[in-house]
Amino acid sequence: MTLADKERDAHLLYIDLDPKRKPFTLMHCYIEFEKYPKWKTRPLPQKKQKKTSDASPGTTSNDEDGAVCTDAVCTDALEEEKRPHGAKNEKKERLRKGKASVSDANGCKLSLESVWAQKIEKDDIKEATKIARYARAFELQEKQIALQEREDARKEREDARKQFELDEKIMLMDTSGMNAAQKQFYMDRQDEIITRRHNTSG
Numbered sequence: 001m002t003l004a005d006k007e008r009d010a011h012l013l014y015i016d017l018d019p020k021r022k023p024f025t026l027m028h029c030y031i032e033f034e035k036y037p038k039w040k041t042r043p044l045p046q047k048k049q050k051k052t053s054d055a056s057p058g059t060t061s062n063d064e065d066g067a068v069c070t071d072a073v074c075t076d077a078l079e080e081e082k083r084p085h086g087a088k089n090e091k092k093e094r095l096r097k098g099k100a101s102v103s104d105a106n107g108c109k110l111s112l113e114s115v116w117a118q119k120i121e122k123d124d125i126k127e128a129t130k131i132a133r134y135a136r137a138f139e140l141q142e143k144q145i146a147l148q149e150r151e152d153a154r155k156e157r158e159d160a161r162k163q164f165e166l167d168e169k170i171m172l173m174d175t176s177g178m179n180a181a182q183k184q185f186y187m188d189r190q191d192e193i194i195t196r197r198h199n200t201s202g
Contacts, residue, residue, distance in 0.1 A: 170186060
């Protein structure tokens with residue numbers, strides 16, 4: 001039989017075995033997966049044939065479940081099932097797990113480094129903000145001190161001006177029409193003004 005004949009018989013057998021008589025619609029999947037060893041152990045079922053004990057190599061025979069397979073395919077499937085996991089497979093598995101562990105460790109390390117870098121960046125931002133706030137407060141304080149100094153100087157000049165006007169008024173006071181006590185009062189004030197001015201200029 002050709003491959004096309006086998007495929008046609010398999011489709012007909014599938015329809016006969018299906019309770020709803022539906023055709024097989026996943027042929028594209030079968031074509032894709034049949035090249036893998038796993039699926040070679042599950043050939044398409046065919047019509048039951050008479051069991052023969054002296055089947056020659058390359059002939060087909062039925063297994064207990066009614067599935068049909070060639071001697072070569074069945075032998076490969078049996079060897080696949082009986083073949084234990086060797087040292088190579090175990091080594092590959094250990095290498096795979098080791099790589100996964102290293103990858104996880106590297107990922108964890110990168111994650112910790114990222115968190116630490118973010119923390120340092122936040123701390124730097126906080127420190128810079130605090131320094132800027134202190135600098136701003138110091139600048140405002142300096143401005144307030146300068147304003148206070150200017151205000152004090154202005155008041156001092158104003159007080160000096162008023163004191164000068166008062167001293168001038170006392171020094172120019174006409175005492176000719178005053179009695180002796182009044183004259184003595186202004187003479188004493190004039191002496192105080194002269195002494196104060198002398199001490200200030202000295």
